[in-house]
Amino acid sequence: MLWEDKAVLFSILLVYSSSQVLASGERQEDVECAELNSTRWQGYRQQRSKLEVQYLLLTRKNPDCAQRFDQDYLSKPTSYFNTSCPTKVIVHGYRALGRKPSWVTDLAQALLRAQDVNVVVVDWIYGASFAYNLVVENYKEVALQISVLINRLQTHGCKLESFHFIGVSLGAHVSGFVGTLFEGKIGRITGLDPAGPMFKGADTYDRLDPTDALFVEAIHTDSDYLGISIPVGHVDFFLNGGMDQTGCARSRFATMYGYVICDHMRAVHVYMSALNGTCPLMGIPCFSYEDFLQGSCVDCEVYKRRCPTIGLQENSGIATSPIPGQQKVFLLTTSSSPFCAHHILLRLEVSPLDKSAEVEVTLLTWNEETVHRFRLQTATTVYQRVLAHPAALCQIDTIRLKNTGARLYRQGDLHIKSVCISELPLLRHEEPLCVNNIDIRRGVLWSHDFVQVCGTL
Known part of the structure; x- marks a missing residue:
C-alpha cells in the first residue's frame, strides 16, 4: 500500500509540474x-x-x-x-x-x-x-x-x-x-x-x-x-x-x-x-x-x-x-589545423654544368624543417620554388645544402653562385636572405646559420 500511495503522489506532482510549465507560456518544443x-x-x-x-x-x-x-x-x-x-x-x-x-x-x-x-x-x-x-x-x-x-x-x-x-x-x-x-x-x-x-x-x-x-x-x-x-x-x-x-x-x-x-x-x-x-x-x-x-x-x-x-x-x-x-x-597549407603556412621563395643559381645533378635544400626552424630537391640540368642555371614553411622568414635558423647526385653520370662538384630565400608576398622593404659562392662536393653536407631577429629585416 505504501508503494501505491507514493506512485499516486508522484503522478499528481508530475501533472502539477507540467501544468505549471504550460501556464508559464513555454511550450515543450x-x-x-x-x-x-x-x-x-x-x-x-x-x-x-x-x-x-x-x-x-x-x-x-x-x-x-x-x-x-x-x-x-x-x-x-x-x-x-x-x-x-x-x-x-x-x-x-x-x-x-x-x-x-x-x-x-x-x-x-x-x-x-x-x-x-x-x-x-x-x-x-x-x-x-x-x-x-x-x-x-x-x-x-x-x-x-x-x-x-x-x-x-x-x-x-x-x-x-x-x-x-x-x-x-x-x-x-x-x-x-x-x-x-x-x-x-x-x-x-x-x-x-x-x-x-x-x-x-x-x-x-x-x-x-x-x-x-x-x-x-x-x-x-x-x-x-x-x-x-x-x-x-x-x-x-x-x-x-x-x-x-x-x-x-x-x-x-x-x-x-x-x-x-x-x-x-x-x-x-x-x-x-x-x-x-x-x-x-x-x-x-x-x-x-x-x-x-x-x-x-x-x-x-x-x-x-x-x-x-x-x-x-x-x-x-x-x-x-x-x-x-x-x-x-x-x-599552400599544412596538414592540420590551423593549416597556415608561410610561403618561402627559394632561389638557386648555379654555375653551368657538364652533367645533370641533384641538390637537396633544407630550411630549419626550431625542430621543424622543410626539404626540397632541385634536379639541375645542363641548360639551366637558375631555379626557383615556393615552399610551405611553418615559420616566417625571420625565424629560419639554418639552411643546408647537399649534393645528392651519387650516380656516376651526375655532376661531381657543384659551384652555387647564390642561394636566396624570401617570403611571399614580396614587400618592398624586405630583402632576401642570401648566401653566395658555395662549393659542394658530392655527398657532402653544407650548412649555414642565420643570425637574425624578427622585425629587423
Whole structure:
C-alpha cells in the first residue's frame, strides 16, 4: 500500500509540474533543442517526393541549443533572432547515406565566436540524400523555398546585403541560385569546394557565379574529383592547387573518408580554422598553380598589394573597386589545423654544368624543417620554388645544402653562385636572405646559420 500511495503522489506532482510549465507560456518544443534530420534507405521512396526543408537558428543567446526556425518564429516572445544583426545561412550539400552533417554545429559556433550574428542552418537532408542525379534535380526547388524565408525576413526589417550564404559542395550552387532569384543583391556567398559533377559544364544560370551576390568567393580543395575546377566567384582560393590536400590519404586502400571525402571536406575545416583567427590564410593571384610554385607570381599588385584572405573580412580583405573578376589565387597549407603556412621563395643559381645533378635544400626552424630537391640540368642555371614553411622568414635558423647526385653520370662538384630565400608576398622593404659562392662536393653536407631577429629585416 505504501508503494501505491507514493506512485499516486508522484503522478499528481508530475501533472502539477507540467501544468505549471504550460501556464508559464513555454511550450515543450520551445525548450527542446532542435537537430538536423537524418534518413535511411528504408524511407527513400517516400522521401523522394518531399523535400521537407526546415531551418535551425543559433545565436549567441543559444549557441549550444538550436531552435526550430520558420516564418512564424519571429512573432514568438522567445525568439532569439535579431533583425539588426547580420545573418549567416549555412547550406549543406549532398548526403550520400542520408546522415546529418557532423560539421554544421562546429561551423555555426565558429561563426558566432567571430561575430554577433544570426546563424540559420538550412536542413534539406531528405532532398539531398541517396541518388546524386536526383538530388541535383532538387536543388533549385530548395533555393526557391529558402527565398520564401528570405522574403519573409525582409518584411521584418532584414536587408538583402546583410545575408551571407555559406554553401558546402552542392549547397554552394543552392546558395548561388538563391542569389539568382534575388538578382545578385544578396550580400555575400562563400562556396566551400562547390560541387563539380554535373556543374563543370553548366551555364552560369545553373551554378554559382560572380553575379549571384555582391561578393562571391570560393575555396577549392578537391577540384579533380568532387569539387569544381573552374573559377566561380570574384575570388577563388585554390588550396595546394585545389586538388590533393596535405595529410589526406592517397591510397585507394585507405578509409573511405581518407580517400574520397578528406580533400573535399578540407575546405570546411580550413574555413572554420580561419574564423578562429589564429593566423592569416592568404592567397596570391596567379595564372596557374605551376606558375605559382615556380615563383612567377610574388605579389598582389592586382589588388593594390592587399592579398585576399580567407575569413570574414569584407570582400576577403580586397580594397580595390570594382573587384577584378574571377581571379584564381593560390596558397599552400599544412596538414592540420590551423593549416597556415608561410610561403618561402627559394632561389638557386648555379654555375653551368657538364652533367645533370641533384641538390637537396633544407630550411630549419626550431625542430621543424622543410626539404626540397632541385634536379639541375645542363641548360639551366637558375631555379626557383615556393615552399610551405611553418615559420616566417625571420625565424629560419639554418639552411643546408647537399649534393645528392651519387650516380656516376651526375655532376661531381657543384659551384652555387647564390642561394636566396624570401617570403611571399614580396614587400618592398624586405630583402632576401642570401648566401653566395658555395662549393659542394658530392655527398657532402653544407650548412649555414642565420643570425637574425624578427622585425629587423
